[in-house]
Amino acid sequence: MHISIKLAVFELAYPLRPNPFICDDINNDCSKRGIKIITAKGSVGTIVGETNPLSFKFLINKEVGRGTYIKAKADGREWTLAQVDDIKRSNSAYSVSQLNDAARNYDSREMMIAEARVIGVGGAGKLHLPTSPARPGDPVFIADEKLIKATLGLAKGDMYVGMLRGYDIRVELDANTLVQKHCSVLAKTGSGKSYTAAVILEELLERKVALLIIDPHGEYASMKESNSVGDFSRYRVKPRGYDVTVYTPGEMAMNPRADRPFRFNGLNLSAREVSRMIPHESASSGQLGLLYEAIAAIRSETDSYTLEDIIEQVVRSNSKSKWNLVGQLESLLDLGLFSGTETPAEELLRPGRAAVIDMTGILPELQAMIVSRLLTDIFEARKRRLISPGMVVVEEAHNYIPERGTGTAASTNIVRTIAAEGRKFGLGLMVISQRPARVDKNVISQCNTQIIMRVTNPNDLKALSKGLEGMTTELEEEIKRLPAGVAMVVSNEIERPITVNVRPRKSRHGGVSTQIVIKEKAAGKPAPGRMATERAVMSKTRAAPAKVPGGHRPPAAEKKSAASLLKKVFGARRA
Ligand SMILES: Nc1ncnc2c1ncn2[C@@H]1O[C@H](COP(=O)(O)OP(=O)(O)OP(=O)(O)O)[C@@H](O)[C@H]1O
């Protein structure tokens, strides 16, 4: 039914519009039907049927595919850029009403109709939508690079992130917009989020932007080294390494990638500061009261005190519930986060350099507390213009800013504040997550640039649709089918979502997948590197370390050594 109506429209429309084009399309069976299908030289099709300023259909005479950018004259004057949304192939000989007609030459009546969506007229000035529709019978051409770039808004940018999918057109995003107005990278696991994020970070570092990266899995240390895998010549990319310093909030000996320890100022901590570093679910209000009391007592005697002094003071209390708090405070002490020299905020945001806070092995709730305090310090310092402007990158953001109802984290408020106010103070935000539905919507909605890679989970797709203006079912389908390494970029600066083949990284990618299933090379012989792989798998799947037991203090003889406490907090070392 659908097919024959379209054909009728085409047949009706065509003879009414005599024009000078020549017929060069044998597939459309022009001569046999007494109708001349006339196409302009170099065109890929002819507009048919009813058109409107936002869309038109055209009969394809040469190869075009879904997503192809095409151009046609809107009102006979300016070129309009449009994109093929869908293509339908039909054959009138096979239409339901004609199936009994055995005498037909079946192959000769095939035609392909493309449905194109108008993007706009970009030409000389500002982009606008044409006021009048394209004319049926007019030719359609493949759009040229200049028109595509100008109309889509790709000509304004300077950060090279890849090539427009299906084209050799460089996609360059505007660095200032991306940093100031925040950015999110969302996709399912393994689709290339960290890779793409790092491509953007490389470009930012080259533009002397200061970066602070919260890195739960230790993937960004490899940005120091240059990449050796990728199609560098096609993308015209020159591998190189960057100025990256890796910090560990834990013990240096436990993290071989770390260049320096990350430390907070451990002197004269307020009760509020200490309580922020203690997991709230295991600290009762009575215990927090104890902490406030202990610190007040110390302050009445001295101006300068350490975390150890606080522990001693809590031990002196007569409360029976003090041992749980002491256990928490001792874990904090053994972590070393409050010992030694404080890491100055200005060291963490330096132009053209990246500071990576490698959280490998730190308990999740402690990670969120570290992020909370660190970002609060950074934001305060930035407000007072004490440190450079820059960008904070939060990997695995669902852990640090969980959506209401999916969890809680101490870091949520400060990340929200940066998302809402950071722009005014020169502090940008990039959030990366494999679970869009589980990331705080308030933060995502503040991200002006959204990089979306493959997403298939229906809840995540729904969350994306809610946060994106102009999300259509076609776009949703496209997101489900994006191959690894292909990103959809949605931004206020770009007229409509574009798909990009992300360029190869210049620096080495650190987030390689760990092989789980080992194929034996020969029977009875372990595959090379098997032991290393198994170690890696075991450490990746290690059980979460037990929480500090509450309620009673262990007897002196059983008291855990510093090393075992460290192990408790860190878990086993990652391979
Ligand atoms: N543009 C690209 N070019 C080449 N390889 C890529 C590209 N994007 C991703 N890859 C490869 O795909 C794999 C997965 O990428 P990546 O580590 O970025 O995934 P991810 O989405 O961050 O996964 P996870 O959720 O597990 O962190 C990597 O091994 C990487 O080498």
Ligand SMILES: [Mg+2]
């Ligand atoms: Mg990743």
